[in-house]
Amino acid sequence: xxKEWLIEGDYxxxxxxxxxxxxxxxxxxxxxxxxxxxxxxxxxxxxGDVDLSGVDVGMLISTDEGxxxxxxxxxxxxxxxxxxADDDQREAIEDIYSGRAGGIWAPVADTHVRSADxxxxxxxxxxxxxxxxxxxxxxxxxxxxxxxxxxxxVGTVSPHPLTESLEVQxxxxxxxxxSYDDRFTWDVSGNNAYLGDFELANS
Amino acid sequence: xxxxxxxxxxLTRRRVPVVALVTYVLxxxxxxxxxxxxxxxxxxxxxxxxxxxxxxxxxxVSNGLTGICLYLLMWGTMMIAMMYPSSVPLFRxxxxxxxxxxxxxxxxxxxxxxxxYALVWTLTGIVPLVVNALVPIVTLANAHGGxxxxxxxxxxxxxxxxxxxxxxxxxxxxxxxxxxxHHRSGVRGAVRMSWQFSRFCVGCCWxxxxxxxxxxxxxxxxxxxxxxxxxxxxxxxxxEQLARAVGVLAGIAGSTVIVLALx
Numbered sequence: 001x002x003k004e005w006l007i008e009g010d011y012x013x014x015x016x017x018x019x020x021x022x023x024x025x026x027x028x029x030x031x032x033x034x035x036x037x038x039x040x041x042x043x044x045x046x047x048g049d050v051d052l053s054g055v056d057v058g059m060l061i062s063t064d065e066g067x068x069x070x071x072x073x074x075x076x077x078x079x080x081x082x083x084x085a086d087d088d089q090r091e092a093i094e095d096i097y098s099g100r101a102g103g104i105w106a107p108v109a110d111t112h113v114r115s116a117d118x119x120x121x122x123x124x125x126x127x128x129x130x131x132x133x134x135x136x137x138x139x140x141x142x143x144x145x146x147x148x149x150x151x152x153x154v155g156t157v158s159p160h161p162l163t164e165s166l167e168v169q170x171x172x173x174x175x176x177x178x179s180y181d182d183r184f185t186w187d188v189s190g191n192n193a194y195l196g197d198f199e200l201a202n203s
Numbered sequence: 204x205x206x207x208x209x210x211x212x213x214l215t216r217r218r219v220p221v222v223a224l225v226t227y228v229l230x231x232x233x234x235x236x237x238x239x240x241x242x243x244x245x246x247x248x249x250x251x252x253x254x255x256x257x258x259x260x261x262x263x264v265s266n267g268l269t270g271i272c273l274y275l276l277m278w279g280t281m282m283i284a285m286m287y288p289s290s291v292p293l294f295r296x297x298x299x300x301x302x303x304x305x306x307x308x309x310x311x312x313x314x315x316x317x318x319x320y321a322l323v324w325t326l327t328g329i330v331p332l333v334v335n336a337l338v339p340i341v342t343l344a345n346a347h348g349g350x351x352x353x354x355x356x357x358x359x360x361x362x363x364x365x366x367x368x369x370x371x372x373x374x375x376x377x378x379x380x381x382x383x384x385h386h387r388s389g390v391r392g393a394v395r396m397s398w399q400f401s402r403f404c405v406g407c408c409w410x411x412x413x414x415x416x417x418x419x420x421x422x423x424x425x426x427x428x429x430x431x432x433x434x435x436x437x438x439x440x441x442x443e444q445l446a447r448a449v450g451v452l453a454g455i456a457g458s459t460v461i462v463l464a465l466x
Contacts, residue, residue, distance in 0.1 A: 003303045026373055026380045069380035071292070072440065102302030104386055110299055111379045161383035201388055202303040203312075 004203055005096055005103070007052055009043030010125070011162055011198035012132040014142045014176035014188065021192040023068040024160050034063040034075075035186045037142055037178050039134040040198060041125040047092035047101065055089050056082040056123035057097065058136045060184045063112075074114040076183055080136050082123045094118060102202030104161055119180075130154050130169055132195050139184075143175040144193035157194065164199040171195045222298040222313060223291045233284035238423060242277050253421040256351075257340025260420065264336050271332060278328030278420070283321050285426065286404065289434035290320065293378035293400065297393075300386065312393040319397035320404075327405060331416045340417070349464025355417040356457030362410035363450025371406035372446060375437045408433050414453075 015021050015036035017029050038059045045052035058080035066073045081093050095101040098116065099109030109116075121137035130146030146154035147170045155170035162168065171193035179185045236242055244253065244262060251258040263274030297316055301309045334340070343351050362368055374381045381403070385396050411429050418425045432449060436442040 005303060024384060026377055026384075067377070067380075069377050069383060071377060071379065099299070100302070102300050102304065104300060104383060106299035106302050107296035107379050107382055110296065159384040161386060164388075166384070203301060203308060203388055 003048035003095075003101060004201075005045070005047040005052075005092070005101060006199070006201040007040070007042045007045030007047075007096070008197065008199040009045070010041040010127045010132070010196075011039070011168070012127075012134060012142065012144055012171075012193060012195040013038040014144050014173040014193045015191060016186065016188040017192045019147055019172050019192045020155075020157055020170045021194065024157060026067055026069055028067050029063075030191075032065045034061060034068045035178070035188060036061050037134075037136075037140050037176065039123070039125060039132075039136070039140070039142060041127065047096060050088045050092045052089055052092060055085045055093060056125045057093055058121070058123055058134070058140055059097065060140070060178055060180060062183055069112075071111060073112060075108075075112040076115045077113050077117070078180055078184055079116065079118040080121050080123065080139065081118065083120050084122075085120075090120065096200075103200055106202075130171065130195060132171075132193075139178060139180045141175050141177045142173060142193075144171045144173040144195055146171045146195060160194060162198045162200060163196070167196075168194040168198075169196040220295065222295050226287050226291050226294055226317065230284055230287040233280045233287070236280050237277075237284055237421070237426070242273070242280060244273055244277065251341070254419045254423065255341070256344040256348075256417060256419045256422075257335060257342075258419065258421070260331050260335035260416070261339060261341050263332060274332060275325055275328045278331075279321060279325030281420070281426065282324035282327075285430040285433070286320070286324055286408075287317075288430075289375075289437045290404075292438070293381065296378050296382055297396070300382070311390050315390045315393040316397045319394045320401050323398065323401035323405065327409070327412070331420065334416075344417075347464070349460050351417055353457045353459075353461035353464060355414050356453045356460060359410045359414045360450050360452075360454035360457055363446055363453060367406060368410075368446060368450075369443065371403045372436060372443065374400070374403040375407050376442055407436075 013036055015034060016031060021029065023029050023034060040057045042052050042055045042057065060078040062076045064074045079094065079097050081090050085093065096103065097105055099105040121139060124135040126133045132144045134140065134142040149155045156167050157170050159166040160168040173189055173191055173193045176189045176191065177187045244259070251262060253259055259274060259277065263270040294313065294317055298309065298313050301312055381400060385399050387395050411433055415425055415429055436446045
């Protein structure tokens with residue numbers, strides 16, 4: 001099962017940490033847990049010979065207490081796949097994000113994922129520069145904008161694992177609510193958001 | 204909401220841990236080579252035993268380029284023996300990111316990653332050689348053995364208790380954290396990641412190895428002890444406490460040895 005894949009496009013996440021989330025520096029998150037919603041709009045992508053361009057993906061992560069990336073910290077995960085994706089595309093997205101197809105999700109699944117749920121939902125993803133707006137069925141509402149600093153420049157953070165350059169923009173959510181089930185219900189509006197372009201691949 | 208079960212099945216796949224096995228076998232062979240003296244050393248100094256403080260360094264320096272190369276070969280083998288076992292979690296996780304790549308592609312990338320790691324550690328062997336060229340460790344050990352061992356213990360103690368040690372250890376202790384924040388694709392990416400990881404590793408362990416050189420680079424008892432300590436520091440939940448405990452112990456032992464040497 002050798003399938004190379006590469007996906008790139010727009011990315012936004014909104015979590016419970018204050019601006020800016022410190023998990024990328026391997027520090028414990030605010031409240032010692034991470035509750036985050038993440039969303040990808042795949043501008044261009046392929047998995048073997050399956051074209052993934054235009055597919056939207058969402059993910060919810062809720063962690064145990066402790067440093068998010070410490071080996072003993074377990075995560076519960078929900079993968080949300082665009083309902084407009086066809087069967088091959090849905091299969092490909094599940095393979096990639098479940099870690100079965102290599103890339104950064106493979107060690108994540110191996111090290112952290114305690115439970116994983118997957119659902120097919122309507123996803124509405126829009127981006128205007130560093131303003132992002134994502135609606136995922138009734139489960140997720142996420143509006144976030146880049147955090148502007150001196151010289152009217154949007155701040156950046158590095159290293160972040162989801163881009164080739166390892167750099168994302170710092171941002172803040174205006175709305176970041178999740179209501180999927182008991183485990184995945186929160187309102188972390190007004191907190192950290194990271195956003196920008198993403199690029200992920202195996203190999 | 205279909206597909207729930209198949210998703211779980213995919214997460215809990217079982218497979219032969221090839222990368223881990225190969226790494227352990229390499230480490231085992233390296234230990235065998237060190238213990239069994241399989242590696243050639245420049246001879247001609249039969250009054251020196253390899254396990255004596257400064258002996259391998261003195262033999263290397265007095266035999267010119269050949270001696271230096273053979274010393275680095277020995278040092279590299281020793282590093283593979285001591286560092287590879289506790290690096291298996293990272294090697295294994297890195298290999299998982301390559302799922303979907305061809306077998307040849309995987310071998311090339313994992314080989315580049317694991318090889319660069321060994322190479323960087325091998326090159327650190329230049330440090331004891333340079334030190335020995337400036338101040339022969341054998342002479343110093345004969346004249347001021349207590350002060351030398353006590354001083355290196357205090358150096359070890361100071362470093363184990365410093366924030367630098369903690370910063371490096373954090374990356375070594377969280378292989379996924381490292382991978383998430385430094386992941387790069389391709390063979391060049393593998394070399395680059397490995398180089399960055401090696402730097403954290405050297406930052407984490409150099410003081411332990413400085414101590415090993417002082418008590419004897421080929422002293423098997425100390426080699427084994429230090430290998431156990433650094434492996435535990437990197438893998439068990441109480442690793443950070445252990446690092447601090449080693450720091451405190453080294454401080455007490457170092458002070459005692461120095462006082463005894465001066466009295």
